[in-house]
Amino acid sequence: MQFCPTSFALSLTMLLLSPVAWGTVNQDPSSQSVKRSIQESSTSPTFDSKSAFNYLVKQTQFGPRGPGLAGHERCLNFLQNELKKFADDVQLQQFPFTLSTGKQVLLTNIICAFNATARRRIAFSAHWDTRLWADQDSDPKNHKKPILGANDGASGVAVLLEIARHMRLNPPSIGVDIILFDGEDLGTTGRPETFSVGAKYFARNLPPDFNPRFGINIDMIGDRELRIPREVSSDRFAPELMNLLFRTARDLDIPQFIDAPGSDISDDHLPLNEAGIRTVNLIDFAYPDASNKYWHTLADTPDKCSSASLAAVGRVLLAIIYSKASFVQ
Numbered sequence: 552m553q554f555c556p557t558s559f560a561l562s563l564t565m566l567l568l569s570p571v572a573w574g575t576v577n578q579d580p581s582s583q584s585v586k587r588s589i590q591e592s593s594t595s596p597t598f599d600s601k602s603a604f605n606y607l608v609k610q611t612q613f614g615p616r617g618p619g620l621a622g623h624e625r626c627l628n629f630l631q632n633e634l635k636k637f638a639d640d641v642q643l644q645q646f647p648f649t650l651s652t653g654k655q656v657l658l659t660n661i662i663c664a665f666n667a668t669a670r671r672r673i674a675f676s677a678h679w680d681t682r683l684w685a686d687q688d689s690d691p692k693n694h695k696k697p698i699l700g701a702n703d704g705a706s707g708v709a710v711l712l713e714i715a716r717h718m719r720l721n722p723p724s725i726g727v728d729i730i731l732f733d734g735e736d737l738g739t740t741g742r743p744e745t746f747s748v749g750a751k752y753f754a755r756n757l758p759p760d761f762n763p764r765f766g767i768n769i770d771m772i773g774d775r776e777l778r779i780p781r782e783v784s785s786d787r788f789a790p791e792l793m794n795l796l797f798r799t800a801r802d803l804d805i806p807q808f809i810d811a812p813g814s815d816i817s818d819d820h821l822p823l824n825e826a827g828i829r830t831v832n833l834i835d836f837a838y839p840d841a842s843n844k845y846w847h848t849l850a851d852t853p854d855k856c857s858s859a860s861l862a863a864v865g866r867v868l869l870a871i872i873y874s875k876a877s878f879v880q
């Protein structure tokens with residue numbers, strides 16, 4: 552993902568001026584019923600943070616997982632096999648891509664359906680690839696080395712794998728689609744349009760009947776010092792959904808969700824919105840803080856992440872899946 556400095560000031564201005572994006576933060580009627588809906592839910596979802604963190608570590612044990620690397624292929628096999636245990640259906644969407652280095656690689660989006668016959672559906676996504684170049688590393692000698700991507704790659708996938716496992720044990724009444732995108736992090740720094748290769752391909756080649764009510768993309772949510780503010784473009788695309796997410800976090804006493812405007816981040820939610828699927832992005836781009844010293848560096852390792860951070864996001868997503876709020880059902 553990429554920070555969008557050129558659009559940041561404009562977006563912030565729009566957010567502050569927009570009655571839709573700003574004025575409804577505390578007034579959305581659908582979100583007022585969330586707490587009651589969570590309490591009334593017949594299923595009391597418990598997110599297993601230890602299992603989720605194991606999923607994060609497991610992915611990093613394959614090494615860097617950038618397209619064309621051995622770890623990429625090994626991780627794909629692992630993800631496919633693991634998801635087949637839990638989902639009704641697992642499809643691979645594969646396509647060739649030429650890297651900026653000229654190398655040809657095969658990219659794979661993993662598309663899973665839970666409660667596959669349900670008509671009312673929601674979608675979750677994360678990118679499973681890791682960046683091939685540690686181009687933000689403080690040591691220039693590392694700039695062409697691939698990163699381990701414990702937070703930037705493994706964290707979002709870890710939460711979604713654990714949610715997949717949970718749904719096998721506690722079948723939801725709504726349908727849920729989980730998409731793991733490849734090729735998110737292949738872009739050139741400073742050129743946001745060159746990122747999200749897998750999500751763009753998916754948006755141009757949507758599976759038949761793929762029509763979720765909304766989508767939630769998660770990225771960089773494993774940071775030990777997790778703080779997830781309201782990503783600016785998400786508030787433009789789906790303010791009601793953002794209200795629901797942040798109200799749910801408040802009702803569950805999850806302090807890692809910060810109900811205040813954050814940055815404008817170019818990420819995998821953008822192609823989905825362009826394809827007509829209103830999708831928000833949950834992301835803590837400041838890793839570990841405004842210094843961003845671990846982002847796209849060799850220091851993006853599991854010790855910088857925590858199970859509590861994965862649980863903060865996992866609990867909110869589970870509450871949405873099993874919520875009786877009309878917005879979801």
Ligand SMILES: [Zn+2]
Nearest residue numbers: 552682703736
């Ligand atoms: Zn990245």
